[in-house]
Amino acid sequence: xxxxxxxxxxxxxxxxxxxxxxxxxxxxxxxxxxxxxxxxxxxxxxxxxxxxxxxxxxxxxxxxxxxxxxxxxxxxxxxxxxxxxxxxxxxxxxxxxxxxxxxxxxxxxxxxxxxxxxxxxxxxxxxxxxxxxxxxxxxxxxxxxxxxxxxxxxxxxxxxxxxxxxxxxxxxxxxxxxxxxxxxxxxxxxxxxxxxxxxxxxxxxxxxxxxxxxxxxxxxxxxxxxxxxxxxxxxxxxxxxxxxxxxxxxxxxxxxxxxxxxxxxxxxxxxxxxxxxxxxxxxxxxxxxxxxxxxxxxxxxxxxxxxxxxxxxxxxxxxxxxxxxxxxxxxxxxxxxxxxxxxxxxxxxxxxxxxxxxxxxxxxxxxxxxxxxxxxxxxxxxxxxxxxxxxxxxxxxxxxxxxxxxxxxxxxxxxxxxxxxxxxxxxxxxxxxxxxxxxxxxxxxxxxxxxxxxxxxxxxxxxxxxxxxxxxxxxxxxxxxxxxxxxxxxxxxxxxxxxxxxxxxxxxxxxxxxx
Amino acid sequence: xxxxxxxxxxxxxxxxxxxxxxxxxxxxxxxxxxxxxxxxxxxxxxxxxxxxxxxxxxxxxxxxxxxxxxxxxxxxxxxxxxxxxxxxxxxxxxxxxxxxxxxxxxxxxxxxxxxxxxxxxxxxxxxxxxxxxxxxxxxxxxxxxxxxxxxxxxxxxxxxxxxxxxxxxxxxxxxxxxxxxxxxxxxxxxxxxxxxxxxxxxxxxxxxxxxxxxxxxxxxxxxxxxxxxxxxxxxxxxxxxxxxxxxxxxxxxxxxxxxxxxxxxxxxxxxxxxxxxxxxxxxxxxxxxxxxxxxxxxxxxx
Numbered sequence: 001x002x003x004x005x006x007x008x009x010x011x012x013x014x015x016x017x018x019x020x021x022x023x024x025x026x027x028x029x030x031x032x033x034x035x036x037x038x039x040x041x042x043x044x045x046x047x048x049x050x051x052x053x054x055x056x057x058x059x060x061x062x063x064x065x066x067x068x069x070x071x072x073x074x075x076x077x078x079x080x081x082x083x084x085x086x087x088x089x090x091x092x093x094x095x096x097x098x099x100x101x102x103x104x105x106x107x108x109x110x111x112x113x114x115x116x117x118x119x120x121x122x123x124x125x126x127x128x129x130x131x132x133x134x135x136x137x138x139x140x141x142x143x144x145x146x147x148x149x150x151x152x153x154x155x156x157x158x159x160x161x162x163x164x165x166x167x168x169x170x171x172x173x174x175x176x177x178x179x180x181x182x183x184x185x186x187x188x189x190x191x192x193x194x195x196x197x198x199x200x201x202x203x204x205x206x207x208x209x210x211x212x213x214x215x216x217x218x219x220x221x222x223x224x225x226x227x228x229x230x231x232x233x234x235x236x237x238x239x240x241x242x243x244x245x246x247x248x249x250x251x252x253x254x255x256x257x258x259x260x261x262x263x264x265x266x267x268x269x270x271x272x273x274x275x276x277x278x279x280x281x282x283x284x285x286x287x288x289x290x291x292x293x294x295x296x297x298x299x300x301x302x303x304x305x306x307x308x309x310x311x312x313x314x315x316x317x318x319x320x321x322x323x324x325x326x327x328x329x330x331x332x333x334x335x336x337x338x339x340x341x342x343x344x345x346x347x348x349x350x351x352x353x354x355x356x357x358x359x360x361x362x363x364x365x366x367x368x369x370x371x372x373x374x375x376x377x378x379x380x381x382x383x384x385x386x387x388x389x390x391x392x393x394x395x396x397x398x399x400x401x402x403x404x405x406x407x408x409x410x411x412x413x414x415x416x417x418x419x420x421x422x423x424x425x426x427x428x429x430x431x432x433x434x435x436x437x438x439x440x441x442x443x444x445x446x447x448x449x450x451x452x453x454x455x456x457x458x459x460x461x462x463x464x465x466x467x468x469x470x471x472x473x474x475x476x477x478x479x480x481x482x483x484x485x486x487x488x489x490x491x492x493x494x495x496x497x498x499x500x501x502x503x504x505x506x507x508x509x510x511x512x513x514x515x
Numbered sequence: 516x517x518x519x520x521x522x523x524x525x526x527x528x529x530x531x532x533x534x535x536x537x538x539x540x541x542x543x544x545x546x547x548x549x550x551x552x553x554x555x556x557x558x559x560x561x562x563x564x565x566x567x568x569x570x571x572x573x574x575x576x577x578x579x580x581x582x583x584x585x586x587x588x589x590x591x592x593x594x595x596x597x598x599x600x601x602x603x604x605x606x607x608x609x610x611x612x613x614x615x616x617x618x619x620x621x622x623x624x625x626x627x628x629x630x631x632x633x634x635x636x637x638x639x640x641x642x643x644x645x646x647x648x649x650x651x652x653x654x655x656x657x658x659x660x661x662x663x664x665x666x667x668x669x670x671x672x673x674x675x676x677x678x679x680x681x682x683x684x685x686x687x688x689x690x691x692x693x694x695x696x697x698x699x700x701x702x703x704x705x706x707x708x709x710x711x712x713x714x715x716x717x718x719x720x721x722x723x724x725x726x727x728x729x730x731x732x733x734x735x736x737x738x739x740x741x742x743x744x745x746x747x748x749x750x751x752x753x754x755x756x757x758x759x760x761x762x763x764x765x766x767x768x769x770x771x772x773x774x775x776x777x778x779x780x781x782x783x784x785x786x787x788x789x790x791x792x793x794x795x796x797x798x799x800x801x802x803x804x805x806x807x808x809x810x811x812x813x814x815x816x817x
Contacts, residue, residue, distance in 0.1 A: 155634075156634070157634040157635075157638070157714075159634075159713065159714065164711035164712070164713055165711040165712075179791060179792070266787070267710075267712075268712070269787035269788055270703050270704075270707035270710060270715070270787055270788030271786070271787035271788075272541065272544075272545050272709065272783070272784060273544055273545050273784050273785070275545075276545035276546055276547060277545075277546070280546060339786065339787065341704065341787040341788075341789070342786070342787040344787075344790070345787055345788070345789075345790055349790075495790070495791055495792060496714050497714055497715040497790075497791045498790065498791075499714050500712040500714055500715055
C-alpha cells in the first residue's frame with residue numbers, strides 16, 4: 001500500500017525549482033535523497049528526492065531519470081543552494097555513484113576517504129566490492145584537507161579517529177582561540193560498511209538481519225522501517241497484533257536509549273553518581289527487552305509480514321516491571337533536575353538555533369529541542385500509532401538542557417504508550433496472528449518507502465525490486481545522517497571542554513550515518 | 516629519635532592505599548562494588564613492568580619530569596610531621612619551602628605536557644597553569660592564618676601549638692584550604708580524575724603521553740601529593756593527638772585521614788564538575804575566604 005507516496009518524474013530544469021517549492025513552501029522537509037543505478041531497466045542513473053510536509057500524510061517523491069553524461073562524467077543540477085538539507089546527500093551521491101551535483105557550494109568527498117581508488121563508484125551496479133578491495137591503496141595517507149581557519153591565536157586540536165573509551169571512530173578537527181571553539185570540521189564514515197551494496201546481494205528477506213546492524217542501538221527502528229518498506233512494496237497487510245508489537249518495541253527502544261542518554265550526559269559533566277544511576281536503569285530496561293524478545297537490542301524480532309516473537313503474551317508481568325522501572329526513573333530524573341551543579345552545566349551550552357535546524361533538515365530530539373515539531377509518529381501515522389492517544393513534545397531553547405528535558409518528556413510519553421498497549425493486550429483487545437505471508441512482487445518491479453520515528457529521529461528506507469523479485473536498490477537513511485552536519489553550528493562559540501557534553505546531548509550514531 | 520625521622524615512609528608507602536580507599540568510597544556512592552582498595556598498588560606494579568612509548572618530539576624535559584616530580588614530592592614529605600612533630604629532619608624546611616618544592620614538580624609537569632607536542636598535553640598544561648595561579652596564593656593565605664596563630668611557618672611548631680578548628684579564623688581558613696585541596700588533587704568540581712574525555716582533562720591531560728614506569732612514577736607522586744596535602748590539613752587544623760605516644764598518634768592520624776577522605780569522596784560524588792570558565796569564581800571565592808580568615812584572626816586575636 002503506497003497510497004501516501006506520489007512519484008513524479010521531472011526534467012532537469014524543473015528539478016531544482018520543484019525541490020525548492022516543496023522545501024521552502026511552508027513546513028517542507030527533505031526526508032531522504034538518493035541515487036539509483038537503473039541502467040538495466042533503461043532508466044539510466046536516477047536521483048530521488050523525498051519531501052513531505054508536517055501537516056499532511058503525503059510524500060512527494062521527485063525523480064530525475066536518465067541523467068546525462070559526457071565521456072562517463074555524469075552531472076545533475078544541485079538543489080543544495082535552494083535546499084541546504086540536501087548538501088550531504090548530494091556529496092554522498094557524488095562519492096557513491098559518480099554523479100556530480102553541479103552548483104553544489106561545498107563539494108568534496110564525504111564518504112570515501114583518500115584510500116579509495118579514484119573514479120571507482122561503489123554503488124554502481126557493475127562494480128563489485130571485491131574489485132574495490134583489491135584496488136584500495138592502504139599504504140597511501142589520507143590527505144584530503146580539513147577546513148582551515150586562519151588568524152592570530154587560532155590553533156587546531158585534532159581528536160580521533162580513535163577515541164578513548166568504547167565509542168565509534170570519527171575525526172574532529174577543532175579550530176580554537178584559547179578555549180573557545182571557532183570551527184569544528186568532522187570527518188566521519190570510518191565505519192562505512194557498504195550496507196547498501198550488501199542489501200542488493202543478500203536478497204530482501206535476509207536483509208532484515210542487515211538492517212538490524214546498521215546502527216546498534218537503533219536496531220529495531222531500522223528493521224521495522226525496512227520491513228515496513230517491504231510490506232508496502234508488496235501490498236502485504238500487517239496484522240494488528242504485529243503492528244502493536246512493533247509499536248511497543250519501538251517505544252521500548254526509545255525508552256532505553258533516552259534513559260541511557262540522559263545518564264550519559266552526566267559523564268559529560270563529571271557527575272559520576274547520575275551516570276551510574278542512568279546506566280543501571282538502562283540495564284534494567286535492556287534486561288526487560290531480553291525477557292520480552294530474547295534480545296537485549298531487540299534483534300531477530302522483525303520479519304517481512306510481521307514479527308517472530310510475541311512480547312504481548314504475558315502483559316501483566318511486564319506491566320508490573322514497567323511500573324517498577326517508572327518509579328525508579330522518576331526519582332532518577334528529579335535527582336538530576338535538583339542537582340544545580342549539573343543543570344548549570346547544561347543550560348546555554350551547545351545551542352542549536354531553529355533556523356539552522358530547519359534549513360539543514362534536523363530530525364528527532366535535535367529538531368524537537370530546537371522548536372521544530374517534527375515527529376513522524378503523528379505526521380505520518382503508521383503501525384499502531386493511530387490507535388493510541390499520545391502527545392508529542394517540543395522545547396524551544398535548543399541547548400543541552402532542552403535536549404535532556406525533551407528526552408525526559410518523551411520517556412514519559414513512551415511509558416504511557418507502552419502502558420496503554422499492555423493494558424489493551426491484557427483486556428484481550430489485540431488478538432490475532434503476528435505474521436502474515438510475504439512475497440516480493442512477482443513479474444513486476446515494485447518500490448516503496450518505510451519509515452518510523454526511532455530514538456534519534458526519523459529512519460527512512462527506500463526499497464526497489466527488479467522484475468524477478470530481487471533487490472535493485474535499498475537505501476537506508478539513519479537519523480544521525482541528518483543530524484551530524486548540525487554539530488559545527490551547535491558547538492560554535494562554546495569552550496573546548498564542553499564539547500563532549502554537547503556531543504553526548506545529541507548522541508549521534510557513527511555507524512548509522514556511515515552505513 | 517632515629518625512627519621518627521622515617522615517618523615520611525608512611526606517606527610513600529600508604530598513599531596508594533589512601534587513593535584506593537577514596538576510590539572505594541566513591542564506588543559505594545555510585546552503587547558500584549568498585550575495585551579493591553589495593554588496586555593502586557597493582558596498577559603501579561603493572562606500569563613499572565610495562566614498556567614505554569615516547570613521542571618523537573620529546574626532549575630531556577619529558578624524560579626528567581617523572582623523576583623531578585617524584586623526588587620533589589618525596590622531599591616535600593620529609594618536611595611534614597605525620598605522627599610526631601618531634602623529628603629532627605623537620606628542621607630542614609618550613610611550609611613555604613614545602614609548597615614551593617611541590618610547585619617545582621608542577622612546573623616541570625606543565626613543561627612536560629607541552630613537550631610531547633600533542634594538543635591534549637598543551638591544553639592540560641595551559642589549564643593547570645591557570646588553576647595553579649588561582650590556587651597558590653589562596654593556599655598560602657589559608658596557611659598563614661595557622662602560621663600566625665602558631666607563631667611559626669614550621670609545620671612542626673604549628674601542629675605542636677594545637678590550634679585546632681576552634682576559632683572563626685580557623686574555620687574560614689580550613690574552608691579555603693579544602694577548596695585548594697580539591698584543586699591540587701585534581702578532583703571534582705575542578706578536575707575529573709576518572710574521565711576518559713581528553714578534551715576536558717587537566718591533570719590527566721598533562722600525563723596523557725606518559726606510559727610504563729614514567730607514568731608509574733607520576734601516578735605514585737600524585738598519590739603522595741594527595742596524602743601529603745591531607746596530612747598538612749591535619750597538621751594545620753586538627754593536630755590533636757599528635758604529641759606523645761606514637762601508637763596513639765598514629766591511630767588518631769588514620770581516623771583523621773579517613774574522615775578527610777570521606778569528605779573528599781562525598782564532595783566528588785555529590786556534584787558535577789564546574790564549567791572551566793567558572794573555576795575562577797570558586798577559587799576566587801576561596802581566596803576571599805582565606806583573606807577574611809586572616810583579617811578575622813588579626814581583629815579577634817584568635
